[in-house]
Amino acid sequence: MAEDTGTLGRSAAVFKASMQWRRLKSHFFVVLGLLSVLLGVVALLVLLVDVIVQGSGWLDWQFFTSFDSRFPARAGIKAALFGTLYMMVFTMLLAVPIGVMTAIYLEEYAGDNWFTQFIQVNIANLAGVPSIVYGLLGLQVFVRIMEMGRSVLAGSCTMALLILPIIIVASREAIRAVPPSMREASFALGASKWETVRHHVLPYALPGMLTGAILAAARAIGETAPLITIGALTFVPFLPEHPLDRFTVLPIQIFNWVSRAQSEFHHLAAAGIIVLLVVLIILNSVAIYLRQRLRTRY
Amino acid sequence: MLKVPFISSQEEESTVDAVIREAVATELPTDVSVEMPNPAVEVNNFSLWYGDFQAVTEVSIKFPRKKITAVIGPSGCGKSTLLRGINRMNELIGGVRTQGNVLLEGTNVYADAVDPVEVRRRVGMVFQKPNPFPRSIRDNILFGARVNGYQANEDELVEAALRSAALWDEVNHDLKQSGLALSGGQQQRLCIARAIAVSPEVLLMDEPCSALDPVATLKIEDLMRELAKDYTIIIVTHNMQQAARVSDFTAFMLSDDTARGKLIEFGPTTDLFTNPSDERTEAYITGRFG
Numbered sequence: 062m063a064e065d066t067g068t069l070g071r072s073a074a075v076f077k078a079s080m081q082w083r084r085l086k087s088h089f090f091v092v093l094g095l096l097s098v099l100l101g102v103v104a105l106l107v108l109l110v111d112v113i114v115q116g117s118g119w120l121d122w123q124f125f126t127s128f129d130s131r132f133p134a135r136a137g138i139k140a141a142l143f144g145t146l147y148m149m150v151f152t153m154l155l156a157v158p159i160g161v162m163t164a165i166y167l168e169e170y171a172g173d174n175w176f177t178q179f180i181q182v183n184i185a186n187l188a189g190v191p192s193i194v195y196g197l198l199g200l201q202v203f204v205r206i207m208e209m210g211r212s213v214l215a216g217s218c219t220m221a222l223l224i225l226p227i228i229i230v231a232s233r234e235a236i237r238a239v240p241p242s243m244r245e246a247s248f249a250l251g252a253s254k255w256e257t258v259r260h261h262v263l264p265y266a267l268p269g270m271l272t273g274a275i276l277a278a279a280r281a282i283g284e285t286a287p288l289i290t291i292g293a294l295t296f297v298p299f300l301p302e303h304p305l306d307r308f309t310v311l312p313i314q315i316f317n318w319v320s321r322a323q324s325e326f327h328h329l330a331a332a333g334i335i336v337l338l339v340v341l342i343i344l345n346s347v348a349i350y351l352r353q354r355l356r357t358r359y
Numbered sequence: 360m361l362k363v364p365f366i367s368s369q370e371e372e373s374t375v376d377a378v379i380r381e382a383v384a385t386e387l388p389t390d391v392s393v394e395m396p397n398p399a400v401e402v403n404n405f406s407l408w409y410g411d412f413q414a415v416t417e418v419s420i421k422f423p424r425k426k427i428t429a430v431i432g433p434s435g436c437g438k439s440t441l442l443r444g445i446n447r448m449n450e451l452i453g454g455v456r457t458q459g460n461v462l463l464e465g466t467n468v469y470a471d472a473v474d475p476v477e478v479r480r481r482v483g484m485v486f487q488k489p490n491p492f493p494r495s496i497r498d499n500i501l502f503g504a505r506v507n508g509y510q511a512n513e514d515e516l517v518e519a520a521l522r523s524a525a526l527w528d529e530v531n532h533d534l535k536q537s538g539l540a541l542s543g544g545q546q547q548r549l550c551i552a553r554a555i556a557v558s559p560e561v562l563l564m565d566e567p568c569s570a571l572d573p574v575a576t577l578k579i580e581d582l583m584r585e586l587a588k589d590y591t592i593i594i595v596t597h598n599m600q601q602a603a604r605v606s607d608f609t610a611f612m613l614s615d616d617t618a619r620g621k622l623i624e625f626g627p628t629t630d631l632f633t634n635p636s637d638e639r640t641e642a643y644i645t646g647r648f649g
Contacts, residue, residue, distance in 0.1 A: 172453065242490035246550070248451060250503030250557055251480025260502065261492060 112338075116331025124332055128298040129314065133325030138333055140297040141314035144213070145282060145340075147301055148310060151217030152224065152281055157274050159221075160228030164270075167229075168236040169258055188226035195223045196290025204291050211292035214304040219287050224277035231273020235266035268355035275348035279341050285312040311337045399424040399561055399591035400445060404459035407437075407444055407620075409452065414440040415620035417459070420610055422561075427583060427592045429606035429628065431599060433648065436612040437620020438595045442563050445593070446482035447475040464560060480507050483554030483590075487566045489546035491538030491553070496521075496530055499538045499549055503557040516556055524552035525582050544575025548582065555590070562586065564594040568601065580605045599644055603632050611640045 127137025171177040199219030209215040239262050247257040294309050296317070301308040311333060318330035398421035407415040415437040422428050430438040443449045445461055447468060460467040468478045480503075492499050500517045501509075509516065517534065521527040526548045530541070538549050547567060554562060564583075568576040583592060583605055596602050602609050609632070610625040624631060624640045635641040642648055 242486065242488060243492065245448065245486060246490045246492065249446065249448060249479055249484035250553065251476055252503065252506045253476050256506045265493070
């Protein structure tokens with residue numbers, strides 16, 4: 062190698078990294094990534110298999126049509142299933158309209174001032190508040206001050222507060238994803254602000270808002286702590302017939318069974334978990350289905 | 360390469376700047392007032408600011424009735440902002456301030472008593488990228504008419520609008536298909552049909568062909584000539600050939616070191632292209648910058 066070949070000519074000599082070692086490092090990270098993925102999947106599978114083995118034998122018609130009982134053979138989840146259903150209906154009726162309207166206001170109408178920024182920061186913070194705090198708030202405000210008692214309605218109001226930030230954030234993102242050209246087209250035709258929102262922004266943002274609402278519902282169905290705090294019962298041998306009736310929900314029923322001594326109740330708990338998981342899978346599937354369907358329409 | 364004079368740095372002062380500087384220095388008489396009786400749109404001493412940024416400076420121009428006026432100029436010359444100033448679309452962005460006025464059939468669209476929603480019904484607009492609503496062709500046409508309280512027969516309106524936009528023969532077999540299923544050129548004609556379905560008095564076009572292929576562009580240009588029999592059309596374009604082909608009058612705008620968004624020259628298209636009175640206009644149309 063001659064001196065006068067310049068820097069580039071000598072360069073081959075200064076590259077000494079071993080190809081073998083570099084290839085090894087690449088493989089190493091592929092394996093590491095794969096292991097990380099497997100860890101989650103395997104943990105989930107083990108959990109599922111364990112629950113199914115324990116609980117599937119107890120999943121019969123009687124399990125769905127019976128109230129809780131001291132005798133494992135006669136115990137069922139009827140009250141919890143209906144309690145969850147009632148609570149979720151009221152929760153969504155409260156949270157979705159308020160959440161969507163808040164999102165529309167913040168995205169379409171509110172100016173960019175300190176007040177809106179203050180609200181935005183607060184919504185983001187609320188999404189991170191531990192659910193038990195919502196339970197304490199619900200206990201004081203809904204159960205005691207507003208005298209709703211330990212009722213379905215008090216539980217729904219608490220849950221609505223809990224999922225409101227999720228719905229607002231998801232709806233705002235959906236609204237923000239509406240192309241500005243769509244708004245311009247509408248305004249240029251002489252449509253007012255509300256007509257533009259009503260006919261173009263909302264339909265376009267609907268799939269995103271629906272997905273957010275369903276995922277929020279899935280979150281609420283699995284929540285236990287706030288409902289225990291406001292005093293949802295663990296032993297309910299009746300169906301709530303009125304929004305102010307006392308009630309229980311699936312996670313509380315499961316929690317109750319797990320904490321009993323007899324091993325039969327642990328099998329019942331496993332059966333309850335299967336029901337809860339199926340409900341959650343159905344909800345998530347509906348969210349995915351709706352998103353796909355409405356996307357293709359628009 | 361487009362070169363915007365006012366953003367070029369001192370180190371690399373381009374020939375463009377030199378040309379403009381020279382022109383400014385010679386103080387050519389720039390008589391931009393053309394005798395224009397009974398204009399459809401009259402812009403008087405109009406300035407517009409986005410916050411502290413002035414985008415249009417003291418523009419006065421009279422757009423002749425049932426003619427096509429092209430507004431040309433390099434990027435950043437304020438031509439789109441001027442166009443959007445006519446139907447008050449700029450106000451959709453916050454922090455916009457205006458001075459002077461815009462008369463639409465003699466009424467100042469910036470008067471306190473005037474609702475921009477009503478102005479936009481009377482002044483149709485077609486955008487750079489075709490933006491049909493993700494709905495049926497029929498609904499695209501009818502949306503504007505419905506929100507503005509159209510009472511007569513809807514089928515007739517759809518057919519009339521699509522025929523005026525030279526689209527009826529291509530789509531009448533299926534008016535329920537999505538506006539997005541059409542080709543780019545067809546989408547733009549659908550946007551034109553949608554705009555004229557609310558019976559505007561003026562049609563603004565903001566570079567309507569820049570996203571289209573040459574064949575679709577020619578179709579739109581033919582359509583514009585046809586529409587000019589009934590409507591006053593103002594088109595902003597980057598394409599000087601297009602301005603020369605399609606317009607009756609041309610306005611040339613420019614930003615320089617002293618002010619952004621000034622009207623430099625306005626006149627019949629043939630005059631402006633063959634015998635520009637301002638040196639900067641000549642420099643631009645002969646391709647020396649822009």
